[in-house]
Structures are given as structure tokens and as C-alpha cells.
Amino acid sequence: MLESKEITKAFGSKTAVDHISLSLEKGHVYAMLGPNGSGKTTWMKMAAGLIKPTSGQMLFEGQPVNIDSRRKIAYMSTEPFFYAWMTVKDVGAYYADFFDDFSWDGYHAMLRQMELEESMKTKTLSSGMMAKLKIAVTMARDAKIYMLDEPFNGIDLLARDNIRRCILEHADENKVLLLSSHLVEEMEAIADKAVFIHQGKLMEVDDLEEMRVERGASMADRYREIYGHTEE
Amino acid sequence: MLKLMKYEFRKTWFTKLILLGITAVAEIAFLIGLYLEKETTLGLSVLLLVFLALGGVLVIGLESVVTLHRDLNTKQGYMLFMTPNTSYSVLGAKVLECSLSILIGGAFYFALGSLDLTLLFAKSGELNRLWEIIQDFLSRMTFANRALIIDMEGMASFVFCLLAGWILTVITAYFAVVISAALLNGKRFNGLLSFVLFLALSWFIGWVARIATASIPSINVLLLVDGAISLAFTAVMYVITAIIMERKLSV
Amino acid sequence: MQFNPSLPIWTQVLEALEIDIVTGKRQPGEKLPGGRELALQFSINPNTAARVYQELEKKGLCSTRRGMGTYVTEDTARIFALREEIAGQAVCQFLDTMELLGISRHEAAQWLLKKED
Structure with missing residues (x-):
């Protein structure tokens, strides 16, 4: 469904993503793992069409990502990005204005779950509340890829x-979910695939249950194996 | 597109509100000065109104450049560029919103100025000195070394020419900002280079416009043609800028 | 439910369901939650949840009626056998530990009997 072919992004002399070929298939929840600066965010932003690759391609359903793919890919960045003047309600209105798949009902339900009020100003939200708001508004879309x-x-x-519940509610056989997090243990049970990235390169893609059966290793165990010797 | 324009307006409406507020205060001062015949109040308010008329559209244009810069270089840009809109729409909304604001703002101040001058003229018997100063000032105004015709038509042409020129300047600044973010990002002297580019382009376009209009005999026609040339260049700059954004911009 | 992430999640959920079935918390013939619902209840991946039902069905502990959902088996003999299976596993585990400590089976039996609640 979402595929990168030898995709590369260089910022000046630094190569953030280095010839990554990766295919994400529908019906799976992927955990994207790697230390800070390993290229996870850059890869995602290329898939969201926010960053243009230096070389290689990013394909959504076989077509290079473009305006149409933005209609079907819901992306949530790490950093808060709402306009300073917005209230929680304004944020919903903005998504409703631009995304046909946005559901007010879904948004309201998630706001209740996350204990957020429509009248709250985004400027004054705590970082935790802001994080919840980002998830709520992103997941209120009925996208193909989150x-x-x-x-x-x-x-x-x-x-x-x-949040885990909210993510799982959106996981089904026709969708792709891609999560990146340093909190590896939060994703152990909800993800079924792990994508390990290191210094811009793709290390491996694992089926988590297979890995547990065959090697008795959790995602966190594998993380330690891959990155343990490279980090001080 | 309308939705994008709505949000462009939303980003800048506060400044516009403040401008409107100050203008209202100045206008009230003007009316008080005029009818209660307080010369100092009147003089100061006229000065303030002239300053606002010139500065208002300037501020509107500058703020839109700053907004674009922020949209391209801060996290706020995700908000804009994650939406399913092409760079043509995103930039088009900005150009249209800004142009309309400048034109409407300009027309508003022109109308207000005409009204105030008419009121002033009606009372010119008692306020001779101020009226003379203004007339003297108007008669000294020139464009391309030619005297302007001081009537409604002449002034309207002049204002249109100025506003169109300012819109072009703003869009040229857009172009420089986009070049800076899309092509020079991370390079040394990025800001300086794009500023030099902006100056060079502005100079070049001005030069083209001067040559194209040099042989037009009527000053009013010259003003209109010059304004039209500015708007044509605005359209060209918009297309080039949007193409660069579409192909090269990463936020 | 807390999982041991180094062991397959589906086996852990399977075991939890089996306990529910033998203890009668889930009655014979009772409708089990759908795959998605199970995933949400246990906070696990839907594919893992689907795997749980596959294995449960393979073991004859549930049956899927097309378009109706998944039901706990009404075969009480099968459930009784499962009970013995789980009990057997518990005993084996106990005996393994005792053996590791060098305690004979006879002695182990004494331990069991004198253990106060």
C-alpha cells in the first residue's frame, strides 16, 4: 500500500534517509524503531509529502505520493503544529475544512475520552494535552494510512x-498503521511488525509474533541486540 | 481555495483590525478638529491618516511575507502542507488574499481620503492654511518625472498604480522567501542571497516597466499601464514561485 | 493484562481464554467477542487476536458460525479434558521446580499436603 523505493534524503552533507526500500502492507500495525536521528521522521514526512526526496520514490498504491495521497494518509508529527490562535474546536474545524474523511462525531468521542474541551486554547495546553489533541484530531480521520x-x-x-485503544480501533485489514516511538514497550502488543532503522538505513523488518516464537525475543530485546553495541 | 483564503485571512486579521481601529480614532480626531476648529488636532490627525494610508497597505503586505516565511520555515507549515492542496492553491490563496487586502485597504483609504478632502474643502474658508499645504503637496507629486493630474481620475489611477506595484513587490518577496526555503535552505548566506535576488528582480521589473511605458503621452494611461504591468508580473512571479514550491519545497 | 513480551502474545491470550472456559467464566455455547473486540479488550493487535481464535478453534474449544461469530464449544467433555490438560501442566511445572531443588516426588507430595493456605 505504501512503498519506498531506494528513497534517499540528504540535508546538506548529512544523509537522513539512505536508500530505504520498504513496503508497508495493509492490515498491519508497524512499529518503526531506531535511535534519535535515525531517519524515521524524515521517512514519514516523505510519505506525507511534506519533504521531497533527494532521490528514489515514495509510492502510495503504486503512484508517487501527491495531493491525492494526502487525502488518504493521516500524518501526525511529533511537534505541535496547530496555529497559535486555534482552540480545540478550531483544530477540528480546520480538519473538517480540508479532509473529507474527518468525522466530528469521532472527534468529539475522542475529546471526551482524552478529557479535552472544545473551548480550550491550543496555546495554553500542557504538552500532554497537546499530544492527546494531536492524536484525537488525526484519528478522527477515516484514512487508509495513519x-x-x-x-x-x-x-x-x-x-x-x-491512545493504544484509539489506535487499535482504527486497525483493520484494509489499513496501515505506522507508529514510531521511543517507548518500545508501549507498542509490543499492538504492533505486529517492527521496522528497524539505523543511521538512515533499513536494518530489518520483523514479524513480532514469529520472532517471539522462533527466538523468544521481544521487540525490545531485538532493539537492544541491534542498537546495543552502537550506543554508548 | 476559498477555505485556504479564509485561513490566510484568519492568520492576519488581527493586524488589520488594529489598523482599522487606529484609523477610526484618527478619523474621529479629524472630524473633531474640523468641526470644533482645533487646528492642532486637525493637523495631527491629517498627518496620522496620511501615515496610516501609506503604512497600512505596507504593513498588510509585510505581514503576509512574514506569514509565508513562517509557513515555510516553522512547524506551523505542516498545517498548511499536510492538507490536500497543491502549491498552486496554497500560494494562490496567499497571493489572492494579500492582493485583495491591499486593494481593498487601498480603496478604503482612498475613499476616506477623498471624503476627508471634500469635507476639508467645504470648510476651506476657515482653514485656508492647511488646505493650501495639501494642495501644494498634491501639486508637487510626480510619477516617472511627470506631474500628476489632481482630480478623482488622476488620483485613482495613481493609487491603483501604487497598489499594483506594492502587490508585485510583495509577490517578489514571496518568490525570494520560497527560493530561500526551497533551494538555498541550509546554505551559507541564504538570507543575504535571497534578499539580493529580491532587489535585483525588483530593479529589473521596474526597468522593464519604465521602458515599456516611456512613450505613453498621457500620465493617467501611463499609470494604468504601469499598474497592469505590475499585475502581469505578479501573475508570472506567482506561477514561477508555485512551480518551485511544487517541485522542490520541503517543510 | 500484562504480557511477557518475549513470549508470543497469542499464546498468553489463548491461555487466559482457556482459563476462562474451564473455570466457567465463559460458559459452553457462550458467544465470544469478535476478533476486533478481543483485540480491544486485551489491547493487542487484531492479527494476534485472529490467531488466538484460529488456535482456539484448532484445539476444538470454540466454533465459528459463519456470519454469527465465535462460540465456546458445547462439548463439555472437551472442556473437561482441557481442565485436565491445564492441571497436568501445572503439576509438571511444580515437579520440574522440585526436581531442580533435588526434592523427590514423594517428598514433593508431602510438601503439597502440609502447605497451608
Whole structure:
């Protein structure tokens, strides 16, 4: 459904993504893993059409990502990005204005779940509330692909259960979910595939249950194996 | 497109509101000065109104350039570029919103100025000195070394020419900002280079317009043609800028 | 439910469902949650949830009626056998530990009997 072919992005002399060929198939929840600066965010932003690749291609259903793919790919960046003047309601109105697949009902339901009020100003939200708002508005879309960059960052333990539930509610056989997080253990049970990226290169893609059966290794175990010797 | 324009307006409406507020205060001061015959109040308010008329459209244009810069270089840009809109629509909405604001703002100040001058003229018997100063000022105004015709038509042509020129300047600044973000990003002297590019382009377009209009005998026609040339260049700059955004821009 | 992430999640959920079935928390013939619902209840991937039902069905503990959903088997003999299976596993585990400690089966039996609640 979403495929990168030898995709590369260089910022000046630094290569953020280095010839990554990766295909994400529908019906799976992918955990994208790698230390800071390994290229996860850049790969996602290329899939969202926010960053243009230096070379290689990013294909959505066989076509290079473009305006149409933005209609079907819901992307949530790590950083808050709403306009400073917006209230929680304005954020919903903005999505409703631009995305046909946005559901007010879904948005309201998630706001309740996350204990957010429509009248709250985004400028004054705590980082945890902002993180929840980003998820709520992104997941209120009925997209084909959801890419969530660090969905658990800044969110307390109890609310993480809500987020996991919200993510799982959207996982079905026709969709792709791609999550990146440093909180590897939060994704162990909800993801079924793991994508390991290191210094801009794709290391491997694993089926998590297979890995547990065959090697008795969790995603976190594998993470340690791959990156353990490279980090001090 | 309308939705994009709505949000472009939403980003800048506060400044416009403030401008409107100050203008209202100045206008009230003007009317008080005029009818209660307080010369100092009147003089100051006229000065302030002239300043607002010139500065208002300037501020509107500058703010739109700053907004574009922010949309291209901060996280806020995701908001715009994650939406299913091409660079042509995104930039088009900005150009249209800004142009309309400048034109409407300009027309508003022109209308207000005409009204105030008419009121002033009606009372010119008592306020001779100020009226003379204004007339003297108007008669000294020139464009391309030619005297302007001081009537409604002449002034309207002049204002149109100025506004169109300012719109072109703003779009040229857009172009420089986009070049800076899309092509020079991360390079040394990025800001300086794009500023030099902006100056060079502005100079070049001005030169073309001067040559194209040099042989037009009527000053009013010259003003209109010059304005039209500005708008034509605006359209060209818009297309080039949008193409660069579409192909090269990463936010 | 807390999982051991180094072991397959589906086996852990399967075991939890089996316990529910033998203890009667889920009655014979009772409708089980759908795959998606199971995924949400246990906070697990839907594919993992589907796997749980596949295995449960393979073990004859549930049956899927087309378009109706998944039901706990009404074969009480099968459930009784499962009970023995789980009990057997528990005993084996116990005996393994005892063996590791060098405690004989006879001694182990004494331990069991004298263990107060």
C-alpha cells in the first residue's frame, strides 16, 4: 500500500534517509524503531509529502505520493503544529475544512475520552494535552494510512491506554498503521511488525509474533541486540 | 481555495483590525478638529491618516511575507502542507488574499481620503492654511518625472498604480522567501542571497516597466499601464514561485 | 493484562481464554467477542487476536458460525479434558521446580499436603 523505493534524503552533507526500500502492507500495525536521528521522521514526512526526496520514490498504491495521497494518509508529527490562535474546536474545524474523511462525531468521542474541551486554547495546553489533541484530531480521520510519530510522548501512563485503544480501533485489514516511538514497550502488543532503522538505513523488518516464537525475543530485546553495541 | 483564503485571512486579521481601529480614532480626531476648529488636532490627525494610508497597505503586505516565511520555515507549515492542496492553491490563496487586502485597504483609504478632502474643502474658508499645504503637496507629486493630474481620475489611477506595484513587490518577496526555503535552505548566506535576488528582480521589473511605458503621452494611461504591468508580473512571479514550491519545497 | 513480551502474545491470550472456559467464566455455547473486540479488550493487535481464535478453534474449544461469530464449544467433555490438560501442566511445572531443588516426588507430595493456605 505504501512503498519506498531506494528513497534517499540528504540535508546538506548529512544523509537522513539512505536508500530505504520498504513496503508497508495493509492490515498491519508497524512499529518503526531506531535511535534519535535515525531517519524515521524524515521517512514519514516523505510519505506525507511534506519533504521531497533527494532521490528514489515514495509510492502510495503504486503512484508517487501527491495531493491525492494526502487525502488518504493521516500524518501526525511529533511537534505541535496547530496555529497559535486555534482552540480545540478550531483544530477540528480546520480538519473538517480540508479532509473529507474527518468525522466530528469521532472527534468529539475522542475529546471526551482524552478529557479535552472544545473551548480550550491550543496555546495554553500542557504538552500532554497537546499530544492527546494531536492524536484525537488525526484519528478522527477515516484514512487508509495513519502515521503517528511518537504518539506516546509526553502522555501519562493512564492516558497511554486510551491512545493504544484509539489506535487499535482504527486497525483493520484494509489499513496501515505506522507508529514510531521511543517507548518500545508501549507498542509490543499492538504492533505486529517492527521496522528497524539505523543511521538512515533499513536494518530489518520483523514479524513480532514469529520472532517471539522462533527466538523468544521481544521487540525490545531485538532493539537492544541491534542498537546495543552502537550506543554508548 | 476559498477555505485556504479564509485561513490566510484568519492568520492576519488581527493586524488589520488594529489598523482599522487606529484609523477610526484618527478619523474621529479629524472630524473633531474640523468641526470644533482645533487646528492642532486637525493637523495631527491629517498627518496620522496620511501615515496610516501609506503604512497600512505596507504593513498588510509585510505581514503576509512574514506569514509565508513562517509557513515555510516553522512547524506551523505542516498545517498548511499536510492538507490536500497543491502549491498552486496554497500560494494562490496567499497571493489572492494579500492582493485583495491591499486593494481593498487601498480603496478604503482612498475613499476616506477623498471624503476627508471634500469635507476639508467645504470648510476651506476657515482653514485656508492647511488646505493650501495639501494642495501644494498634491501639486508637487510626480510619477516617472511627470506631474500628476489632481482630480478623482488622476488620483485613482495613481493609487491603483501604487497598489499594483506594492502587490508585485510583495509577490517578489514571496518568490525570494520560497527560493530561500526551497533551494538555498541550509546554505551559507541564504538570507543575504535571497534578499539580493529580491532587489535585483525588483530593479529589473521596474526597468522593464519604465521602458515599456516611456512613450505613453498621457500620465493617467501611463499609470494604468504601469499598474497592469505590475499585475502581469505578479501573475508570472506567482506561477514561477508555485512551480518551485511544487517541485522542490520541503517543510 | 500484562504480557511477557518475549513470549508470543497469542499464546498468553489463548491461555487466559482457556482459563476462562474451564473455570466457567465463559460458559459452553457462550458467544465470544469478535476478533476486533478481543483485540480491544486485551489491547493487542487484531492479527494476534485472529490467531488466538484460529488456535482456539484448532484445539476444538470454540466454533465459528459463519456470519454469527465465535462460540465456546458445547462439548463439555472437551472442556473437561482441557481442565485436565491445564492441571497436568501445572503439576509438571511444580515437579520440574522440585526436581531442580533435588526434592523427590514423594517428598514433593508431602510438601503439597502440609502447605497451608
